[in-house]
Amino acid sequence: MEDFDKNYILIGKIGAPYGIKGHVKLISYSDPVANIVSYNLFEYEKNNKLVPFLCEDSKVFKNGKIIIKLPGVDNPEQARLVTGKEIFTTTADLPDLEGDGYYWHDLVGLSVINAAGHNFGKVDYLFNSGASDIMVVKSCNGTEVLIPYLDHVVIKVNLAEQTMLISWEE
Numbered sequence: 001m002e003d004f005d006k007n008y009i010l011i012g013k014i015g016a017p018y019g020i021k022g023h024v025k026l027i028s029y030s031d032p033v034a035n036i037v038s039y040n041l042f043e044y045e046k047n048n049k050l051v052p053f054l055c056e057d058s059k060v061f062k063n064g065k066i067i068i069k070l071p072g073v074d075n076p077e078q079a080r081l082v083t084g085k086e087i088f089t090t091t092a093d094l095p096d097l098e099g100d101g102y103y104w105h106d107l108v109g110l111s112v113i114n115a116a117g118h119n120f121g122k123v124d125y126l127f128n129s130g131a132s133d134i135m136v137v138k139s140c141n142g143t144e145v146l147i148p149y150l151d152h153v154v155i156k157v158n159l160a161e162q163t164m165l166i167s168w169e170e
Contacts (some may be wrong), residue, residue, distance in 0.1 A: 008088040009105055012036050014044065017079035018067050023057075024079045026066040026087070034060045037068070039093050044085040102159060110157070110164045112137045112147070118170050120145055 015025030028036040037058045043050040057069035073079050094103060104126045112120040112135070121139035126149060128134070133149035147153065147168055156165040 007090050007092070008043065008050065009091055009094065009103070010086055011039065011042075011089050012087040014070075014082050014085045014087060016083055017076040020076060021069070022073040022075050022079050023067050023069050024073070024082065026058075026068045028066055033064050033066065035095075036087075037066065038095070039089045041089060041093060043088045044082065045088075046085070050088060100157075102157065106159055107135070107157065107164065110159075110162050112164045112166055114166050114168050114170075115155075116170075120147070120166075120168070120170075123164065 010029065012029050013027040015027050017023070018025050026036065028034070030036040037055070037060060041052055041054060043052045045051075053071055055068045056071055059067045061067075070079075070082065073082060091103075091105070097103070107123045108125060110123045112123060114120070121137045124136045124138040124144065126133055126135050135147045135149050137145045137147055139145065147166065153166055153168055154164060155167055158164070
């Protein structure tokens with residue numbers, strides 16, 4: 001879904017059917033991945049609208065695989081109809097973080113500046129490349145700069161001032 005309300009956060013995706021009773025695999029974007037089953041309410045896109053649902057059942061395996069049971073999905077054929085759907089929750093349903101913690105969505109829109117005062121632009125979005133998390137910073141002329149989100153690169157995040165200080169050259 002491209003244009004969803006800013007109050008919704010993409011937290012996962014419905015995977016392939018699992019078993020014969022309508023269970024599906026759940027691909028979690030949470031960190032740690034098992035945190036996704038602690039959220040109260042999920043929503044997925046159907047006909048360009050978000051449809052709310054509560055999991056009827058969930059199981060987290062030692063290898064990190066997650067299986068859930070959705071209401072009204074009672075066999076593999078019905079499970080295939082929801083496979084690939086992205087799952088959202090509201091920002092209000094996200095657990096509070098300790099100390100100075102923040103979520104990725106809190107970083108979107110922050111001005112990214114290095115110690116020399118160079119303004120790279122604003123954080124457009126973040127993604128995980130497999131090796132590390134990456135910030136996509138969009139400059140005022142529309143060009144994108146990819147900057148790794150690593151402890152030695154991101155020096156300070158100031159949500160109140162909407163700025164991020166980085167150790168990165170132009």
